[in-house]
Amino acid sequence: MITSKPFSHQFRRFSLSVGILLAFACGPGLFDENEFLSFFLPESARIRAEDKRYIFSPLLYSSEGNGQESPDSLSADVNLKAWVAYAGGGVSTEVAAKVIYEGDKSAENAFIAQLSRMHEPALAYIQLARKVERASGGGDIWSPVPADTAALKKLLVEAQTGYAAAPDAFLKERYAYQAVKLADQTGDYANALSLYDKLVVPLATKTYISDWALCRHAGAALSEGDTARAIYEFAQVFDRCPSRREQAEASLRIYGLRFRDSALTFAHTDQEKAAVYALCAIQPKQDALPLLESLVALAPQNPLVELTMAREINRNEYYFLSDQNPIYGYDEASRHDSVAFETRRKTSASYADQLRDFALGAATNEKLNDPAFWYTAAAYLAYLSKDYADAQATLDKAAMATTSNVDLKKQIALQRMLLLAAQTETITAKTESQLIGYLEEFGNTENFRFNNAFVTVCGQFADLYRKEANDAKSEGWFSSCSRPKTDVGKEASMAKSFLLTMLTSSQLNRSGAYVNINTDQLAIEDSTSASTVKQVVAFAQQTNPTDFDKRLLKLTGFDLSYLHTLLGRRWLAEQRYQEAAEAFAKVPDTVWHNEPFTTYFTQNPFRLPPIGEATASANPYTPVQFAQRMAQLQKQLQDAKGEDAAKLYYELGCGAYNISWFGNAWLLVKRSWSSAELVGSLYGTTKPGELDRAGRQLMHDPYYSTAPAKAFFEQAMKATKKPELAARACFMAARCEQNELTIRLAVEEVKRGYADYDEKKWETMTRKLRREQYGHFLAQLASTYRQTRFQHEMLRECATYADYVGGR
Secondary structure: OOOOOOOOOOOOOOHHHHHHHHHHHOOOOOOOOOOOOOOOOHHHOOOOHHHHHHOOOOOOOOHHHOOOOOOOHHHOHHHHHHHHHHHOOOOOHHHHHHHHOOOOOOOOOHHHHHHHHHOOHHHHHHHHHHHHHHHOOEEOOOOEEOOOHHHHHHHHHHHHHHHHHOOOHHHHHHHHHHHHHHHHHOOOHHHHHHHHHHHHOOOOOOOHHHHHHHHHHHHHHHHOOOHHHHHHHHHHHHHHOOOOHHHHHHHHHHOOOOOOHHHHHHOOOHHHHHHHHHHHHOOOOOOOHHHHHHHHHHOOOOOOHHHHHHHHHHHHHHHHHOOOOOOOOOOOOOOOOHHHHHHHHHHHHHHHHHHHHHHHHHHOOOOOOOHHHHHHHHHHHHHHOOOHHHHHHHHHHHHHOOOOOHHHHHHHHHHHHHHHHHHOOOOOHHHHHHHHHHHHHHOOOOOHHHHHHHHHHHHHHHHHHHHHOOOOOOOOOEOOOOOOHHHHHHHHHHHHHHHHHHHOEOOOOOOOOOOOOOEOHHHHHHOEOHHHHHHHHHHHHOOOOOHHHHHHHHHHOOOHHHHHHHHHHHHHHOOOHHHHHHHHOOOOHHHHOOOOHHHHOOEOOOOOOOOOOOOOOEOOOOHHHHHHHHHHHHHHOOOOOHHHHHHHHHHHHHHHHHOOOOOOOHHHOOOOOOOOHHHHHHOOOOOOOHHHHHHHHHHOOHHHHOHHHHHHHHHHHHHOOOHHHHHHHHHHHHHHHHHHHHHHHHHHHHHHOHHHOOHHHHHHHHHHHHHHOOOHHHHHHHHHOOOOHHHHHHHHHOHHHHHHHOOO
């Protein structure tokens, strides 16, 4: 994130809270709990559109099925079509809907006219149904409308009277449903059960309306404590009534109902038993394999068979792919319990073996369809268990099996990519040929599972190339990358490692799909040594690149302008000014006259604001001219002495200071800047010793500590005999020292935590640190250069310095 900033900085206590906000707002992507670490496409299974909401999700339901659920009862096409047919046909469902659902009573309505001629008693039923809807309440959580219980009780009497007088089965069934519904709504659950037995059961012909009544009956049974019956009845509604299946399934999920053997005692056929197993198998937070086995034995063609298998894989794969508690947890007890996570991980290993054995058996079960799915599932479970040889052999069987599922074919290819990365120890030309095809296929897709796998494989191959380049000991992404001349033949490997690592970043993975294992491109750039970037530039400029080399570079989208700009930045970060000038000189001049340089490189990088002024003078330099000037100053120092050397040191110090985080030319070293990045870089380092290590690293980072600038200013003080120049150099050395204090305070702030902040103690500590450890040059300025004009200007223009000198 590039932002503008004031020239002067003062440490603020709110920086931690800002840093926390930025960590979420400016990270690789907005976090979505529905997306989790997964490489297995649930669509590999045969899944009907109406069942997509039952795909595994850490949320209550999967969002992948949004917009594809069956219509609810108030607008169900089946009901409208039934009414149109009952009325004699000839009118549209839209015309009927205006009467049934909107209360249209106009004589001009063709549907009313037909009912008046052929089924006049139906008009009385429709009026009753409309009254029930109005009395039932509704609204939303912000403005709920309570039910009118007294009205509902009166309507129950009318429904029973209407049932007795109904002239045909069509109306009788609907009056029966209304009676059961009204009793349930008024909390008279025993009466709802009784009315179902009296009014619905005796009906000679039953339609989906009786299933609507059965769904109410199941809810009443649950309220009365008969959970087993409720599970059985909800399962039957789910199995055979599309217009109520979502409500039936939700009743189990929301109330946490799980399979009970006693529910099977109500079943009369294997189909009814299978319905119980199927509905219970898709409930969350349970091992469903026993239910799946029973379902396959009773009804192998049930549409939820493959979906249930995919659910079990998705539900357990996290424990193989991650080493920490998932955001959604296995259950409420383990959500924040690392011990429970480890216990569940061990259980998942043995459970995955059981799933794998089942999948292999299912692949040869002639009663099941699509053996390719079962072999693919078994191969993926073998991959999770690191049994790569078996995973490969089983996946070959999946590839040879015939399937019409396009997503399953993609899953097979995805697993081949994962296995290629997992099994490769030495990279060959054949390996690269296979790899680049997979990367082109699965990079920047809209499917987050594809992106998860893409990022993982890129990272694994980046590590392999890195080892090949004999650089396994680097501390950053690509720091300390220089190698003996005998290793120059392996520079291409380091370049490939860098490019593949860049492909793992959220910025280069441009799909928009969430990937929860992304890295950050800017962080990679900032921790890569100039020597590594130099190797990448050489890789991009090679005269005879391989097909893999060309396609990999194209995949990143990097051109020589970007690479030379990055190389110049990295040389500047390492204070190698001549090399930086040479790199910047190869960047087209138009780059320096466009964003972001026209906005964030506008002040003279060799000047600091005069005391009392807010900004420095306008910038006459381009980045390449700045680097050339720094290199020129450094070269002139070789022969300069005395005052000439002092001036050179001071100007070098100003340039080095301004390309730090505290300066006005930070854009020449990094592509981003944030006022909260000091604290933000430390936030989340909670493991023992991790914060101390990160703090030490931060305090020794020349970009933040301004150590190079401080060294130049000290040399200027030593070389000059002029008190005014010495005073200015001393002041700038003091500013560098205060920068070091700012970093120290950032570390202290994170150590203490925002909640434990005590303003008085913090101010006391800050004053103590400034005077005892970070006030050397301030003290020298106040004593040695007391009589200088610069000192007088400082006392007049800078209240903070005046307070310091005055002991306040």
